[in-house]
Amino acid sequence: MQFVTAQSTAEAARLLAESGGAARVLAGGTDLLVQMKSGMVEPATIIDIKKIPGMMEITEEDGGYRIGAGVPGQMLGEHAGVVALWPGVVEGCELIGSTQVQGRCTMVGNLCNASPAADSVPPMVAANAVARIEGPDGSRDVPVADIPAGPGKLNLKPGELITSIFLPARPKRASDAYLRFIPRTEMDIAVASAAVSLELAEDGSIAHARVALGAVGPKVALVEDAARAIEGTTLDDAALDALMAACRAACSPINDKRGTVEFRTQVAGVLAKRAALIAKDRAGEKQ
Amino acid sequence: MKKIHVTTKVNGDEVEFLCPPEETLLDALRDRLGFSGAKEGCGTGDCGACSVTLNGRLVCSCLVLGAEAEGAEISTVEGLAHGGELHPLQQSFIDNAALQCGICTPGILVAAKALLERNPDPSDSEIRYWLAGNLCRCTGYDKIIKAVKIAAAEMRGETA
Amino acid sequence: MVTVTLWGSLRDAAEGETEVTVEARNFKELLDALSARYPGLTPQIERGVSLALDGRIYREAWFTEIGPESEVVLMPYMKGG
């Protein structure tokens, strides 16, 4: 095994490509080191990307924010601009692991772990966040929703790595929220989760919404029917019922040690309802 | 397999060590440098017994590679007391019976210190959530939360 | 003579009784007398029994004296915790 501190994305991409799949990118390490400990992966090369310029930075761009692949959750939570614009995304990131894990874990790592239960992914999908990918063939931008291919699988080509996430600008009366269900208050993997991002019209009704669910299918799902169910409404009871029904209809979870199909489906609806109400309150407060 | 030479600072002192690339910072601290105050309770970031700060951020040293410590500043439980004088958190843990077996104590002290540096007057709930990644199986946490509050008050110059 | 209360599942080994009377002045004599009179009790005695004497539990203590008026209850030997 070798450990390399990459100095540029080009170097990291080259090392990844040369390794033939035997290299792993190290940012926060909070998934990678656990996998190494259990013997699940035995990488030939570990490529630390945190010293690459820009990786540890949050920069304003076109009214939105670009977040480097090495930025830990805690740093994101400390950034007043991101917190104001995308509180639901920050919420999701800050729910990854403990305070200790918060000091290291990254949104990109959470995305690349390709777990349907990843906490930062539903809010990124709801936010229509875009991942910047660098690889042997240069750079490309791909919506976060299109990155996961299934549990543990990514739509990345050999040698490609995600270097940043872009959270776009949004109208003034807009906000988002993320909720997950876990059996304790902290330290668990989401059993079901929901992120809702919405924009309010002048009359306070919902002009546009995006709803994403986690841990209820092979990958985080954007639920268009759920968004349609609340657009044009003020989240009256009928709209919320329709939202819950649409979310539940979109669920295709599994039974496992963390939850049952029945439970995940039922709770995903409840979380979407609650997240929608929080997002609407937040958007409304930004008069 | 070649070992990596790492130069780093632990509790203000510059140190060097050699470690294999896959070795964790926890193992490097314990086995190479003799800082055995950090404990391995799980090795997967779920118990917090190995908590240290790395460049000012609280981390599980079991989820950091030793090689990543190059050029970093690390603080461990061994650096809390100054000379013969205990840190107010250490004293408060003794005075308020906030430890039983003591295996989680180093990690909790390091984590609590990191909290009080960010928030000198945390509420019970803030302490509980901040310390959620530090498992304690003996105390039920009650006396730990009280000890942190009392130490915080003392550090703010209030008499508890 | 002392009257010893056995626990229910020892009944079959003691001719269907859960209260038996034997001659004994201490714990050791009691165990020997029980074993001699009810050989079916021997496996359990060998696995370990405690003695509750007037409400106090003695785990081993062969020479604990038993008075004729004492309440004597046999219990399984306990450990762990």
Add this chain to the structure above:
Amino acid sequence: MNKITREKGQFKVVGTRVKRPDGIDKVTGRAQYGADLVVPGMLTGAILRSPHAHATINSIDTSEALALPGVKAVVTRADFAALDDDEMIDIADNCLARDKVLYHGHAVAGVAAKDAQTARKALKLIKVDYTPLPHVTDVDAAMKPGAPVVQSGRQEENVQPEHSENVTGYCEFGHGDVEAGFAKADHIIERDFKTAAAHQGYIEPHACLASMTNDGKADLWCCTQGQFNVRSLCSAILDMEASQLRVTASEIGGGFGGKTTVFIEPVALALSRKSGRPVKIVMTRDEVFRATGPTVSSSSTVKIGMTKDGRITAAHAKFRYQGGAFPCATYSFGAQAAFAAYDLEAVKSEGWNALTNRPKEAAYRAPGAPMAIYAVESVVDELTQHFGLDPLEVRLKNAARENTKAAYGPTFDQIGLVATLEAAQKHPHYSAPLGENQGRGVSCGFWFNFGGNTCVTMNLNDDGTVGITEGNPDIGGSRASISMMAAEELGIPYSDVRTIIADTSSLGHNDVTDGSRVTFAVGLATIEAARDAIRKMCGRVAKIWGIDEDAVIWEDGYAKPSGPNAGDFEPMSIKEIAAISSNTGGPIAGHYEVNADGAGVSFGVHLADVEVDPETGYTQVIRYTVFQDAGKAVHPDYVEGQMQGGAVQGIGWALNEEYIYGEDGVLQNAGFLDYRVPVASDLPEIDTVILEIPNPGHPYGVRGVGETSIVPPLAALSNAVSRAAGVRLHELPMSPPKILKAITDRG
């Protein structure tokens, strides 16, 4: 029988909140735990474990592993001694499998190598040829005829023939005519319950360092609740003389009963013997969950009859426990403890143990009691709901008290249940208002408490301070409480006493730190050792003064003439006596050796408020109060700590902790991520109320306090959920999917 010699109001040190002697070491990171010791030339040991839940071992080929550079020794079960005692064979077989692997994670071979990486590589080179066998992990399935047989030939003589061969033991306790009692009841409720296996969850994984030299002498350093027991077991398994094996207990990072036996220690010794080098083995967390000793899981049936005014007329319970792949007796503790809190005319309590393909259970805080009392307290509570009665009133009406014939046989001495129930009733918690979706639950708890083999030496130092040598690892602050009792008896300041824990070569045998025995039994022995030293000091002073020994008394750290008739002498302090001890006959020490009895049972009552989210089934504990009889609280902070810690372990067991096995017999949650122990943010303050109903069996009235507190939370939370959510669960843990399903099914 009453041997209390010091009562309320007479204590100077006992009952104060002094600082623990191990405090500074533990807050500075200096305290040395199992994995912290390093010695020159040390090798790293690792253990190969079974990938099967149940399989025959056809052969083990270690040659490739041995050929790997850096590998210094490989051991298998064949490296252990031939044993003839069944219990000892079981322990050895659990440390390294013999003919079969009996559970996933069962140890098969050990390796010692120059470093951890090499050891791990070597494990992969050991070739084990297995024939997988059918397995069983559920207790009810294991008891059924035709179930896969875990071990044959292990049934005790009184097991009914209708069960499978896995059923190893049966017991029955109780008295009175149960059928006649049920006939008198106005209402009878009978329910089936299940509880999952829980792990003690100590944060420190098992660790040891063994060093054997080729003359057969060995030193073993390990985290254990009983170094003497480790010596007994290891010396038998390694065929050593006890004198040649010195075991030193490290600081211990939690045990709760789980460190009362051996797992890796005999393997480390065997590896050291073979390699000629010191060998350290440290378990991973995964290994701790898979292959140490969680508690039993249970299935039970409880039937209770009650009159409409709340008097229990009869009770009958059946407890079926599985304790893993080797026989255990925990079922009988459960069956005995089940009805301890009640004064019953007719009661029958039965228990069975079944073998399964799971790790052998080890003790866990009040072993066997929580799951039995959970079932009983749930049915009692449902009856109070049925009749619309107050749960504490009903418990008081039926409460065991002095002279009650306990369901497990004996007649109770002075006990604290009624006082504890009354304290709960009067506490503001019990009458505090509750909000929507909130409910309050009550449960009693009980543990027997043990005494056991104990010896203590007290040495008077030449400056008049005192050293205590005792033989029980300190898992809850016992060094402080023992020093306090010594100071109390001698009449000297706490700061003049230092208590240390001896290795096995420095003191006679002491039983394991279990059964909440240490503060009681070691405390008792310490007080008696102090009295022995006092007698000797008075004897020396009598010689100096030229009067009879009887004419010298001991008071507040001074030898004094017993009265005017004894003579007019200036009292002599312990320091003065110590200073001239070489002139008066040499060093002064006190000793006491005893197999202590009279531990005094312990009762507790818990009040729990919960709020249940009706849309998700999530349960939040919002208020919690523990009431417990401590006899005499030697160090109130540490008594509270035991009450709080036990309560929180019980809360975890009630809500989320469980061993989850797949169809393949593999444990699915062998880590703290999915074995969900409570975290700080899950909990409210745990309020405590200590009651002191002195134990007549201890000079200061002390009772053990360590275990009772884990018992009540299981039913207290279930009873609270029942009142908050309107659904009663009969299975633990009450994880959110189960609660939500119950709410949904109710409609």
